[in-house]
């Protein structure tokens with residue numbers, strides 16, 4: 001399917017025809033591969049802050065919206081880009097009450113091309129949510145055809161928000177564009193006008209400030225789901241917004257470090273109506289069709305505490321060719337996305353180019369056996385649970401975890417660990433363990449509980465050869481293979 005097929009499909013359904021049976025995953029793939037999305041991804045416009053929201057963040061917000069929102073009079077995203085947040089919200093929330101949600105939708109983006117994609121994307125999402133022909137499906141299709149053009153338009157965010165009643169549900173990832181850049185790209189008069197019109201714009205504010213301020217107005221009696229720079233938790237210019245948020249119940253849904261190459265770390269926040277009851281929302285991370293990683297693989301920690309000192313004293317400098325009888329010593333500094341990086345690392349006060357732990361220096365037989373196995377290495381402290389395949393026997397440094405599953409499951413476990421959604425799932429499962437200066441904390445026990453697609457499932461078995469091939473290419477630095485592998489894992493995980 002193609003995004004441009006949405007309207008024709010809606011018309012056919014409105015005439016009594018059967019829905020084409022599109023999957024949600026197909027709609028999302030069509031958004032991701034649309035030329036406008038590709039153009040925005042390839043050359044993000046810093047002046048417009050066009051960093052589209054990753055699906056796992058969009059889904060996290062949508063899940064919070066689905067369980068926490070009150071009956072709202074209007075909903076939408078005033079900076080909808082190509083529509084990822086709108087589609088995620090539709091999938092888990094809109095589709096449950098389609099006619100009402102279509103009637104009350106109000107969205108827009110200043111980028112007319114992106115708004116047009118979002119409109120088509122939503123048309124396709126509506127089609128995908130219709131499973132069989134009938135009067136209901138025909139009515140919903142007619143409502144979509146009647147509403148989408150006026151509901152998702154090219155316009156300024158503050159104008160979209162002004163058109164929403166005060167009991168709205170807003171999901172948004174607004175542009176975070178500095179005053180300096182606004183000066184350069186839109187002129188001093190624009191910055192001056194923002195300051196004059198929005199009292200919250202103070203100091204070196206960014207463009208997100210007036211938009212979120214007006215979103216707080218629009219959702220005073222409703223619900224706000226916001227992707228914001230993590231720095232907003234402390235910077236002075238965001239103080240007026242923090243003060244307003246403090247008067248409302250709110251919860252941090254997840255945090256991410258520089259997702260999708262964005263320039264900042266983000267925090268995803270959900271906030272209920274002013275004066276409303278505190279959030280009792282807990283993320284649903286039950287994943288039917290998945291099994292805990294600990295059922296498939298051994299997960300262990302690297303060299304903890306006092307052992308690190310002993311290990312450091314035993315290390316010797318080797319070469320890239322591995323000329324010493326021992327194990328290359330790996331710390332998280334050498335673990336890249338999919339492969340080990342050949343680079344100098346600092347360990348216990350010494351910088352090493354190719355640290356090697358000589359076989360003779362390891363007294364315990366159990367440890368020797370462990371080091372003799374090929375391993376998946378996982379940085380102990382990371383923004384994503386990044387794995388790296390190490391085909392050689394390896395010794396592990398501080399802050400490194402290793403997973404050594406049965407051979408045929410290497411690809412499955414490795415690709416699962418590398419999928420961005422895994423970080424979101426891990427954080428949602430273990431919110432108390434998730435943060436240390438914005439980094440994820442890992443532990444053997446917690447990591448063992450991460451859901452992995454169940455390899456006894458027929459579709460997982462059928463996908464394993466492809467996945468293994470993609471993982472092998474990805475470990476050789478093939479970015480396209482890495483992208484394909486993570487997309488395949490997300491599909492398998494979604495069942």
Ligand SMILES: C[S@@+](CC[C@H](N)C(=O)[O-])C[C@H]1O[C@@H](n2cnc3c(N)ncnc32)[C@H](O)[C@@H]1O
Nearest residue numbers: 048051052053079080081109110111156157175
């Ligand atoms: C961070 S992106 C988020 C896109 C989309 N919501 C998503 O989740 O993928 C910010 C969006 O704000 C749009 N934008 C920038 N300035 C705007 C303005 N003044 N009014 C409305 N939209 C604006 C950009 O075109 C961009 O699509």
